[in-house]
Amino acid sequence: MTSVNEKHPVPSPIDDPTLGLGSAEPGGFPQVDSWTLPAAPEDDPYGDMVANLRSFLDHVAAAKPDNATVAELAGDLAAWRARLAPMSVSEREQVFAHRTDLPGRGQTMSPNFAIEGGDRDGVWGTVTYGRYYLGGNGAVHGGAIPLLFDEVLGRLANSAGRSPCRTAYLHTDFRAITPVGRQLSVRGWFVSEEGRKRVVRAELKDGDTLCAEAEGLFVALNPGQP
Numbered sequence: 205m206t207s208v209n210e211k212h213p214v215p216s217p218i219d220d221p222t223l224g225l226g227s228a229e230p231g232g233f234p235q236v237d238s239w240t241l242p243a244a245p246e247d248d249p250y251g252d253m254v255a256n257l258r259s260f261l262d263h264v265a266a267a268k269p270d271n272a273t274v275a276e277l278a279g280d281l282a283a284w285r286a287r288l289a290p291m292s293v294s295e296r297e298q299v300f301a302h303r304t305d306l307p308g309r310g311q312t313m314s315p316n317f318a319i320e321g322g323d324r325d326g327v328w329g330t331v332t333y334g335r336y337y338l339g340g341n342g343a344v345h346g347g348a349i350p351l352l353f354d355e356v357l358g359r360l361a362n363s364a365g366r367s368p369c370r371t372a373y374l375h376t377d378f379r380a381i382t383p384v385g386r387q388l389s390v391r392g393w394f395v396s397e398e399g400r401k402r403v404v405r406a407e408l409k410d411g412d413t414l415c416a417e418a419e420g421l422f423v424a425l426n427p428g429q430p
């Protein structure tokens with residue numbers, strides 16, 4: 205299946221053979237041993253690319269471009285898709301979201317959690333939701349908030365030499381509007397760790413205002429579990 209645009213047809217992810225994941229890898233995701241990010245390398249084109257991609261998405265959301273600009277952009281994106289398609293690799297080898305040394309893990313799906321500090325029991329830092337994450341009337345989209353919590357708590361629950369785990373539940377309470385375009389504080393901490401079950405909580409604040417809070421259960425994977 206392709207999009208209706210005949211100039212730049214876009215195959216669906218199901219039909220695009222260059223988007224295969226390769227074989228599944230139980231417990232094979234990147235581990236995090238420390239919350240301290242190494243100093244950014246002098247020359248890190250991947251980090252630059254991801255930072256630009258984030259900013260680009262904010263500008264796509266914010267702009268009301270004329271048709272000529274949109275057509276040119278569609279052509280540029282189609283050209284980049286064609287250039288990247290032959291470079292597709294398996295999940296094991298992919299770079300996107302696997303760069304745990306970069307802010308935001310080198311991905312643009314979830315908002316950029318900028319770590320200020322952390323240890324075995326907790327982590328804290330900041331996040332600024334860009335225009336891309338706007339739900340409506342200045343407020344962040346409700347789905348983008350659990351996305352942040354899953355990112356922060358998932359990383360905490362998988363950190364400090366712990367075995368790989370997955371989110372079993374993630375309960376989010378929305379307490380006040382989460383504003384777009386403001387630096388917010390984020391804190392995540394361990395509540396308990398019993399057997400395979402890791403209970404963690406997090407909060408998202410705008411100054412003294414509690415915007416949202418969450419509780420997650422992460423369950424350590426048994427051998428062979430994907």
Ligand SMILES: CCCCCCCCCCCCCCCC(=O)SCCNC(=O)CCNC(=O)[C@H](O)C(C)(C)COP(=O)(O)OP(=O)(O)OC[C@H]1O[C@@H](n2cnc3c(N)ncnc32)[C@H](O)[C@@H]1OP(=O)(O)O
Pocket residue numbers: 233234235236304309354355356357358359362369370371372373399400401421423424425426429
């Ligand atoms: C991708 C990861 C990258 C990590 C890299 C790190 C570095 C980079 C950071 C990335 C940060 C992103 C982190 C994303 C993390 C995800 O988002 S993972 C994706 C979303 N989650 C999933 O897809 C999980 C789907 N569910 C499952 O696979 C299985 O249900 C689970 C969670 C593994 C549990 O199944 P199970 O192994 O059969 O365990 P089960 O025996 O049913 O339950 C074990 C215990 O937990 C309890 N339990 C299980 N589920 C529940 C529930 N929903 N409610 C209450 N209790 C429950 C059971 O009652 C049982 O309790 P006890 O009887 O022992 O007291």
